[in-house]
Amino acid sequence: MTDPRILLIEDDPSVRHGMAAFLRANGLEVQEAETCKQAMELYRSGNPDVVVADYSLPDGTSLDILSQVKRLNESTPFIILTAHGSIDLAVRAIKEGAEQFLTKPVESKALLVIVRRLLQQQRLRHRQEAANRERAGIMNPFQGESPAIRRLEEQARRMLEWDSPILILGETGAGKGVLARWIHFHSRRAEEAFVNLNCAGLTRELLESELFGHERGAFTGAVAAKPGLLEVGHRGIVFLDEIGDMDPAIQPKLLKALEEKTFRRLGDVRDRVVDIRLIASTNLALEEMVRAKTFRDDLYYRISTLTLRIPPLRERPQDVPVLAATILQSVATRMGRVPVTLSPRAEAALVDYPWPGNIRELSNVLERAMILQRGDQIEAADLGMEDRLAPPGDGPGELATLKEMERAHIERVLARTAGNVAEAAQILGLARRTLYDRLKVLGLNLSRI
Numbered sequence: 001m002t003d004p005r006i007l008l009i010e011d012d013p014s015v016r017h018g019m020a021a022f023l024r025a026n027g028l029e030v031q032e033a034e035t036c037k038q039a040m041e042l043y044r045s046g047n048p049d050v051v052v053a054d055y056s057l058p059d060g061t062s063l064d065i066l067s068q069v070k071r072l073n074e075s076t077p078f079i080i081l082t083a084h085g086s087i088d089l090a091v092r093a094i095k096e097g098a099e100q101f102l103t104k105p106v107e108s109k110a111l112l113v114i115v116r117r118l119l120q121q122q123r124l125r126h127r128q129e130a131a132n133r134e135r136a137g138i139m140n141p142f143q144g145e146s147p148a149i150r151r152l153e154e155q156a157r158r159m160l161e162w163d164s165p166i167l168i169l170g171e172t173g174a175g176k177g178v179l180a181r182w183i184h185f186h187s188r189r190a191e192e193a194f195v196n197l198n199c200a201g202l203t204r205e206l207l208e209s210e211l212f213g214h215e216r217g218a219f220t221g222a223v224a225a226k227p228g229l230l231e232v233g234h235r236g237i238v239f240l241d242e243i244g245d246m247d248p249a250i251q252p253k254l255l256k257a258l259e260e261k262t263f264r265r266l267g268d269v270r271d272r273v274v275d276i277r278l279i280a281s282t283n284l285a286l287e288e289m290v291r292a293k294t295f296r297d298d299l300y301y302r303i304s305t306l307t308l309r310i311p312p313l314r315e316r317p318q319d320v321p322v323l324a325a326t327i328l329q330s331v332a333t334r335m336g337r338v339p340v341t342l343s344p345r346a347e348a349a350l351v352d353y354p355w356p357g358n359i360r361e362l363s364n365v366l367e368r369a370m371i372l373q374r375g376d377q378i379e380a381a382d383l384g385m386e387d388r389l390a391p392p393g394d395g396p397g398e399l400a401t402l403k404e405m406e407r408a409h410i411e412r413v414l415a416r417t418a419g420n421v422a423e424a425a426q427i428l429g430l431a432r433r434t435l436y437d438r439l440k441v442l443g444l445n446l447s448r449i
């Protein structure tokens, strides 16, 4: 494990050098900054565990840094040092989230004791948070150190405190649902409901009644009144997965619910007030759908003010090892097995693969390897990566149409998975429902594969 990292912000070089040397001699890694601007650059790139900042700096005060740091990561402990200790200032600093306020000159030994105590408290808090998340089934969507995933975390944290809708874009299996749940868990609405609806594959009538609910007798079969998800999610978060598949006839109703905060159950004559935060997600190019007029532009503009794009796994191969380790850990716990690690070759094979099905596919490969392998280390051969990378065998000729190629490829993958559609969908990088749709379009019959 790396040493705890301290960001020390002090414009007096002799004071800074003295403190930095003492902290380093005691096993801490220290980054030094002289100005607010430099401090924020280092904070963003270095992700320190604790910040120690002098109050007056050439381009502002440490309160400016404090508010930015707490917005990015409220659990970073912040210590303010000042030559002019005043009660007012101390109260303001603590109110804005500083953990400690110390009057200069500060004894290096005393500072070290405080830093260590804050680090210890932070560790306990993290452990507690991890345990809470585990209980709530919340996964960390920002695993890894790639710039793309760090940026995503920063953007997502900034969106937590608002109520505007969020649009999550990303390929299938990239973790859009995981991110939506994380946002709920960390937002002001965490104590309220999180309701989730996949808009793909539902008929217009079903989707409408799921979303808005219906009164008794609203349609044939509506034998009792039923509240819709907007009602169930009142004050909480409504997550609409695959919103690009929402029937155009329903889109204006959703827009009205977002803009006017009212909606009507099917068959009802009165409006109901609703307060929800919408998170929508899609793996489709919504902008293009707007241009092609298959998705309403007014709804698109309403839901896309805050957009998060999850990078596909192939754009951040350096994050694969840490993701794999976490997944292995949770699969081992679920199976009641001892922790399992990857051999260096196995890890390299995972890093090299392009992961069309993203984290879902990675998870699936690791889970299968765990089932097939009984020891405490997974070797490259246990992963079955050759099958995924194998060149096409006998199939349509060189001048086949795309449809023929698609058909042959789907058939081949299904044959490999012995007709298991869920697994085939993961390999193909498709949602299961999309694969069923393709099977229908291509006239493939599962029983004959």
Ligand SMILES: Nc1ncnc2c1ncn2[C@@H]1O[C@H](COP(=O)(O)OP(=O)(O)OP(=O)(O)O)[C@@H](O)[C@H]1O
Binding pocket: 139, 140, 141, 142, 143, 170, 171, 172, 173, 174, 175, 176, 177, 178, 179, 241, 283, 323, 326, 327, 359, 360, 361, 363, 430, 431
């Ligand atoms: N950060 C993560 N850590 C561990 N596992 C993850 C992570 N993100 C995603 N997964 C795994 O990948 C699977 C797919 O995640 P999720 O359903 O959130 O993806 P998605 O982008 O919403 O997929 P789809 O587009 O098919 O709806 C989940 O079942 C989860 O187990």
